[in-house]
Amino acid sequence: MSSYTRPCRHCGRRINLRQMLHGQWVAFEGDQQHVCDEPAPPKAPPPARPRTPPPAATPAPFEPLYPEVPQDPPPSPQSALDSERHLALAQLEALAVA
Numbered sequence: 718m719s720s721y722t723r724p725c726r727h728c729g730r731r732i733n734l735r736q737m738l739h740g741q742w743v744a745f746e747g748d749q750q751h752v753c754d755e756p757a758p759p760k761a762p763p764p765a766r767p768r769t770p771p772p773a774a775t776p777a778p779f780e781p782l783y784p785e786v787p788q789d790p791p792p793s794p795q796s797a798l799d800s801e802r803h804l805a806l807a808q809l810e811a812l813a814v815a
C-alpha cells in the first residue's frame with residue numbers, strides 16, 4: 718500500500734493520501750478519513766512511555782571518620798579454656814583408643 722502526504726487541495730490541511738486495494742486514493746487525516754468540512758480530528762495522544770526513573774544516586778562509599786588502627790586482639794580467657802578442654806578431650810580419646 719502506497720501513501721503520501723500533501724496539503725488538501727480544497728481546505729489546505731495536511732492530509733495523508735493512501736491508495737486503497739482497488740487503486741482509488743483516499744485522503745486521511747490522522748486515522749480518520751479526511752473530510753474538508755469537518756474539523757481536524759483531535760490528535761491522538763502520544764503513546765504512554767514508561768518514564769525512565771532518574772538515575773539512582775550512587776551512595777557514597779563508606780568512609781570511616783578516622784583510619785582504623787590495627788590492633789592485636791586481646792588474649793581472651795575463653796580461648797585458654799577452649800584449649801584446656803581440647804586437651805582434656807584428647808586425653809579422653811587416647812583413653813578410649815587404649
Ligand SMILES: [Zn+2]
Pocket residue numbers: 725726727728729730751752753
Ligand atoms: Zn480537505
